Amino acid sequence: MKINWYPGHMAKAKREITESLKLVDIVIELLDARIPESSRNPDVDALCKGKSRIIVLNKSDLADEKINRLWIDFFEAGNEKCVEIDSITGKGIKNLLSAIRKQSMEKNKKLKEKGMLSKPVRAMIIGIPNVGKSSLINRISGRGAARTGDKPGVTKGRQWIKTGNDIDLLDTPGILWPKLGDEETGLNLSLTGAINDEIIDIQELSYRLIDKIKHMSSNTLKQRFGIENTDEDSKIIIEEIAKGRGCMMRGGEPDIGRVSKLILNEFRSGKLGRISLESPHDGGM
Numbered sequence: 511m512k513i514n515w516y517p518g519h520m521a522k523a524k525r526e527i528t529e530s531l532k533l534v535d536i537v538i539e540l541l542d543a544r545i546p547e548s549s550r551n552p553d554v555d556a557l558c559k560g561k562s563r564i565i566v567l568n569k570s571d572l573a574d575e576k577i578n579r580l581w582i583d584f585f586e587a588g589n590e591k592c593v594e595i596d597s598i599t600g601k602g603i604k605n606l607l608s609a610i611r612k613q614s615m616e617k618n619k620k621l622k623e624k625g626m627l628s629k630p631v632r633a634m635i636i637g638i639p640n641v642g643k644s645s646l647i648n649r650i651s652g653r654g655a656a657r658t659g660d661k662p663g664v665t666k667g668r669q670w671i672k673t674g675n676d677i678d679l680l681d682t683p684g685i686l687w688p689k690l691g692d693e694e695t696g697l698n699l700s701l702t703g704a705i706n707d708e709i710i711d712i713q714e715l716s717y718r719l720i721d722k723i724k725h726m727s728s729n730t731l732k733q734r735f736g737i738e739n740t741d742e743d744s745k746i747i748i749e750e751i752a753k754g755r756g757c758m759m760r761g762g763e764p765d766i767g768r769v770s771k772l773i774l775n776e777f778r779s780g781k782l783g784r785i786s787l788e789s790p791h792d793g794g795m
Contacts, residue, residue: 534680539565540641724747
């Protein structure tokens with residue numbers, strides 16, 4: 511399942527980010543906690559070279575709690591500050607704000623030594639589409655300052671937001687990279703909604719999701735869908751789920767298209783439980 515999605519506006523967004531970096535003190539690199547490796551744009555290291563950076567695992571409530579901790583340990587072992595948050599509920603936001611202020615203390619210390627007043631920290635939020643950048647800004651600012659949506663590509667340009675917390679945030683459009691590389695990266699990005707569903711075979715995607723769940727959390731199939739034999743082929747399992755959920759067509763045939771969307775939506779919304787698709791122990795990063 512080879513997937514690539516790099517619309518023209520992403521190339522423009524990359525140029526805007528490069529131009530804006532000179533305006534900021536800190537880069538907040540937002541990753542999807544379910545897929546920290548796949549959701550980490552390999553261009554960011556070169557783009558943000560020399561800038562203080564904080565790695566943020568967003569949507570941590572949708573990922574396995576123990577694996578979240580493994581990722582935090584992994585990044586911090588490489589001297590990268592990492593915090594986990596849920597930008598929807600606000601969990602972990604205080605820890606993030608504390609980390610931002612701590613990294614900005616040196617700048618304000620130098621200003622004070624020169625007899626100048628402290629300035630708000632200027633932080634850029636960067637990440638792939640649909641990772642929750644605008645939701646994070648709205649949570650920190652306490653208002654609907656940034657546009658949000660459930661489809662990738664809602665944020666179209668740069669937006670400065672004053673949060674009232676001595677921190678100014680620069681929201682940027684989500685960017686992917688021209689060639690996603692291995693097939694697994696494209697699959698993980700598609701499963702979590704970073705790639706537009708309109709260019710994806712949703713039916714094939716649902717088969718691949720069931721394959722993953724069978725190996726990672728087979729009890730989910732039993733508890734959520736009543737599937738007893740989780741060793742069955744994924745296509746057979748999806749047909750059983752369609753029957754159990756009443757996703758049937760005229761003539762008694764399972765409506766695979768309809769049930770595929772249902773399964774994918776339930777995974778993305780967390781109704782299937784806390785499932786991480788990647789672990790540091792997988793040997794990727």
